Amino acid sequence: MLFKMAWRNIWRNRRRTFITAASILFAVLFASFMDSLQRGAWDNMINNVVNYYFGYVQVHQDGYWEEQSIDKAFPLADSLEQVSAVEGVEAVLPRLESFALAAAGETTSGVLVAGILPNVENKMTDLENRLVEGEYLTEGDEAVLVASGVAEKLGLSLGDTLVLISQGYRGVNAAGKYPIKGIAKFGSPDLNKQMVYLPLPAAQYFYGAPGLATSLALKLGGQEDIKPVVAALRTQLDTSAYEVMDWEELLPDLVQARELDTAGNVIVYFILYMIIAFGIFGTILMMSKEREYEFGVLISIGLQRWQLALSVWVEVILLGVLGALFGILLSMPIVYYFKVNPIRFGGEMASSLEKFGFEPIFPATFDMQIFMTQALYVFILTAVLALYPIFKIRKLQPVQAMRG
Amino acid sequence: MKRILLLLFLLPFINGTLIAYNDPTAKEIIQKADEKMRGESNIATIKMTIIRPTWEREMTLKSWAKGTEYSLTLVTAPARDKGTAFLKREKEIWNWQPTIDRTIKMPPSMMMQSWMGSDFTNDDLVRESSIVTDYEHELLGTETLEDRACYKIKMIPKPDAPVVWGEIIIWVSKDEYLQLKSEFYDEDGYLVQTIYGKQVKEMGGRVIPSVLEVVPADEEGHKTRLEYLSLDFNEPIQPSFFSIQNMKRVK
Numbered sequence: 018m019l020f021k022m023a024w025r026n027i028w029r030n031r032r033r034t035f036i037t038a039a040s041i042l043f044a045v046l047f048a049s050f051m052d053s054l055q056r057g058a059w060d061n062m063i064n065n066v067v068n069y070y071f072g073y074v075q076v077h078q079d080g081y082w083e084e085q086s087i088d089k090a091f092p093l094a095d096s097l098e099q100v101s102a103v104e105g106v107e108a109v110l111p112r113l114e115s116f117a118l119a120a121a122g123e124t125t126s127g128v129l130v131a132g133i134l135p136n137v138e139n140k141m142t143d144l145e146n147r148l149v150e151g152e153y154l155t156e157g158d159e160a161v162l163v164a165s166g167v168a169e170k171l172g173l174s175l176g177d178t179l180v181l182i183s184q185g186y187r188g189v190n191a192a193g194k195y196p197i198k199g200i201a202k203f204g205s206p207d208l209n210k211q212m213v214y215l216p217l218p219a220a221q222y223f224y225g226a227p228g229l230a231t232s233l234a235l236k237l238g239g240q241e242d243i244k245p246v247v248a249a250l251r252t253q254l255d256t257s258a259y260e261v262m263d264w265e266e267l268l269p270d271l272v273q274a275r276e277l278d279t280a281g282n283v284i285v286y287f288i289l290y291m292i293i294a295f296g297i298f299g300t301i302l303m304m305s306k307e308r309e310y311e312f313g314v315l316i317s318i319g320l321q322r323w324q325l326a327l328s329v330w331v332e333v334i335l336l337g338v339l340g341a342l343f344g345i346l347l348s349m350p351i352v353y354y355f356k357v358n359p360i361r362f363g364g365e366m367a368s369s370l371e372k373f374g375f376e377p378i379f380p381a382t383f384d385m386q387i388f389m390t391q392a393l394y395v396f397i398l399t400a401v402l403a404l405y406p407i408f409k410i411r412k413l414q415p416v417q418a419m420r421g
Numbered sequence: 422m423k424r425i426l427l428l429l430f431l432l433p434f435i436n437g438t439l440i441a442y443n444d445p446t447a448k449e450i451i452q453k454a455d456e457k458m459r460g461e462s463n464i465a466t467i468k469m470t471i472i473r474p475t476w477e478r479e480m481t482l483k484s485w486a487k488g489t490e491y492s493l494t495l496v497t498a499p500a501r502d503k504g505t506a507f508l509k510r511e512k513e514i515w516n517w518q519p520t521i522d523r524t525i526k527m528p529p530s531m532m533m534q535s536w537m538g539s540d541f542t543n544d545d546l547v548r549e550s551s552i553v554t555d556y557e558h559e560l561l562g563t564e565t566l567e568d569r570a571c572y573k574i575k576m577i578p579k580p581d582a583p584v585v586w587g588e589i590i591i592w593v594s595k596d597e598y599l600q601l602k603s604e605f606y607d608e609d610g611y612l613v614q615t616i617y618g619k620q621v622k623e624m625g626g627r628v629i630p631s632v633l634e635v636v637p638a639d640e641e642g643h644k645t646r647l648e649y650l651s652l653d654f655n656e657p658i659q660p661s662f663f664s665i666q667n668m669k670r671v672k
Contacts (some may be wrong), residue, residue: 120523125462180521187478188538190502192518225501 019324023331033307037300041340041399042347044293048391049348050381051289054355055282057382059275060240066271067264069205070142072110072234073243075267076100076250079196079260081231082267085117087186090229091259099253100233105246108140108236113220113229117191120215121171128167128213130181132220132230141236144201144214151199158216159172160198166209168200175200179213186226193223244416293395298402300308301333305406312410313418326407331404337399341392348388355381440544447558447574451591454598455553458629460654462487466497467647471539480537481650485671489551491663495671502537508668515667520625524665533585540614540645541636544585555582556589566601569594586613597621597628612638624652 027034067073075082078091093111101109113132118125135154139145143160145153150183154162161179173179178194185191195215203209221227237246243263250261265272305312315325359380364368445453467482480499486492496505504519514527532544540647556576562572571592587608592601603616614637618630633647661667 180523181520182518182525184538187473187476188535189478190496190505190518190537192520192523194521222501385480 020331023328023335026328026332027335033300033304036337037297037304037333038340038343039298040293040296041337041395042344044297044395044398045341045344045346045388045392046351048286048289048293048395049344049388050352050355051236051286052342052383052391053348053352053383053389054360054379055279056384057356058379059278060382061378061380063240063264063271063275066205066268068091068141068143069203070208070234071264071267072141073237073240074246074250074261074263074394076233076235076254077231077260077262079256079258082260082262085114087113087184087226087231088188090186090224090226090231092228093230094228096233096254096259097328100235100250103243103246103249103253105237105249106235107139107238110134110137110141110234110236111230112138112232112234113217113224113226114231115183115185115224117181117213117301119167119171120180120182121173121177124171126167126170127211128163128181129211130183130213130215130223132217132224134213134217135214138214141234145204147201148199149202151197153199154214154216156216156218158198159195159219160216161195162167162199162201162214163197164209164212165200165202166206167211167213168197170210173197174360181213181223183224185224189225191224193219194291195219290394290398294398294402298405301402301405303331304373305409309413309418312413314414316410316415317419318414322410322413326359326410329410330392330403333403334400337396337403340399341396344395345392348391349383352381353383355378356383426476447560447572450469450560450572450593450598451558451576452553454591454593454600455551457598457627458488459486460625460627461624461655462658463652463654464656464658465652466650468650469539470646470648471536472642472644472646478538485658485662487658487660487663491658491660493616493663493668493671506668507543508663508665509649510663515665515668517665519669524668529583532583534602540637540643541647547637552576552589552591555579555584561590563595564592566592566594569599569601571595571601592618599628599630601630612635623631624649627653627654 035314076096078089081089088112097109097111100106102198110132117128117130119128120126126332133144134155135144135156135158139153148162149165151162154160161181163173163179168174171179175197177197180194181192183191185239201212201214203212215223217230221229235246237243247261247263254261312325359378361367362377362379423471463484463486465484467484469480471478471480471481481497482494483497484492484494490509490511494507494510496502501536501564504517506517508517514532516525516527517523518525525592527543533542535541536543536545556578559575559577561573561575568615571594574591574593574664576589576591578586585607586605587610588606589603590606591603594601599618599621600616601618605613607613614635617634617636619632619634621628621630623629624631629649629650629652631652635645635647637643
């Protein structure tokens with residue numbers, strides 16, 4: 018009976034209902050939109066960093082990431098097949114990485130020499146498309162592909178000889194000279210200043226590490242594959258010999274930056290919710306004021322106060338459900354639109370983002386969970402605010418109310 | 422009474438001369454031991470084995486040395502390092518890397534770095550410092566090592582010596598002046614490494630330890646072993662042999 022009364026009350030004054038429901042709807046819409054956009058920006062940034070070089074998951078010999086020494090290289094043949102067989106792994110990128118001194122004429126510079134399988138590497142990092150000059154490497158080459166920053170610093174151009182000196186596997190003497198076959202440009206200044214790519218067989222000879230690799234970077238279908246792949250690898254590989262790390266463990270700096278940014282947004286969300294809360298509260302306040310006469314009459318003719326309070330509370334809750342539901346429905350196409358057509362920065366903002374190796378776009382993430390969570394928050398907010406008319410009704414003086 | 426006082430006063434001096442008369446001074450011992458291993462000049466082929474807890478690696482070297490001024494070391498095996506050479510001329514050290522056609526002048530800052538991944542430092546290889554002229558020597562006493570009576574000598578580097586050690590304690594056998602053991606300490610008095618001279622035998626007409634082992638103090642299971650395969654002393658070598666040009670073509 019009370020529910021029926023509440024339902025009818027809602028539709029008795031359609032304009033009032035519309036205003037209240039709309040304020041809830043917009044609250045849900047704003048909160049979801051903001052959350053989707055923020056998460057989308059971070060997902061995009063992580064995708065960028067991860068696909069530039071690191072990969073979502075890497076496998077090394079146990080202890081390698083802690084102390085990155087070429088002495089912790091492992092035999093490639095044993096591990097490669099095992100890792101490629103895991104479901105969700107699209108490609109395995111074996112690498113032999115170590116630092117070396119690069120020299121040309123009288124200038125020297127510290128570089129990171131990465132031995133790669135050119136074809137496989139291309140599948141994830143799209144290295145070939147970063148070439149600005151020359152040609153991409155092939156597996157049998159005795160040549161290097163250098164980042165443009167390295168070439169610039171050493172004053173080298175295409176076809177010049179790059180001299181590399183380092184300490185190889187188990188302290189062997191590593192020295193070699195290679196013609197520059199290609200020059201690639203990286204967005205990230207860190208990578209651009211220090212990357213030198215060698216085909217894996219040439220790098221293995223250079224470092225005196227035949228058949229060895231220091232890391233396997235894995236290309237996965239997407240972020241959702243990380244957990245199952247890591248779990249599968251940890252059960253299948255000998256964990257006393259290998260370490261399996263996802264990008265969050267590989268790049269704790271990035272995770273911390275994201276956490277910091279998210280923590281900063283808590284304040285923004287708090288302000289947003291405050292505004293939303295006052296908006297909704299305003300409509301509820303207006304409604305209870307407007308209906309004081311009606312409440313007075315109902316109590317005078319014998320309706321129990323708790324019955325009246327309950328019916329009004331149910332009324333507001335129904336409005337909340339309605340508003341949240343339509344809020345979700347309306348958010349979906351909007352967020353989807355911004356996922357497909359991301360916000361694109363132009364001008365100075367864009368060039369500064371590009372300098373850090375990020376695309377200057379902010380796509381939204383389309384995730385049902387975001388809508389549900391935001392709708393739930395707004396709904397809870399409404400349910401709490403709906404307590405106001407209950408207090409009002411408890412203290413209502415029917416006579417005064419009817420006179421008013 | 423006066424005489425007795427005079428005697429008491431003089432006694433330490435007399436005593437001192439007596440010791441000096443019986444035994445050579447610490448500096449003389451070191452000088453003899455150093456001369457013994459070095460000769461006027463020497464030519465050696467050496468097998469170097471780097472020993473680590475999980476693996477071992479071998480290299481063969483050929484070395485020429487003349488006095489303390491000149492030395493040349495050539496890597497003859499393994500194949501990937503063959504032809505790499507190190508030249509010392511007076512205070513300068515040069516490295517020839519045939520794979521990159523380059524001669525590198527090694528800065529003093531690289532002297533304490535590992536040589537070709539072994540427990541030897543670049544300094545050990547070319548010995549920029551001399552155990553005779555760069556240290557103050559003090560005889561600590563005698564001890565028996567491997568059935569040989571040895572002098573135990575403490576060596577403290579002179580203030581301006583190009584040396585990183587705080588102190589070296591060295592055991593030199595009395596009979597043949599063999600350097601059987603040397604302990605190297607840092608400035609804070611901690612043991613850094615010990616070098617053992619082993620397998621004493623006659624080589625090139627001299628009785629010397631034919632195996633040198635370097636054992637770093639703080640790394641369990643690490644060791645580098647140098648074994649002299651052949652050693653010839655006092656073959657005439659011209660100083661012009663120790664040139665950058667020759668370093669590139671020597672075999």
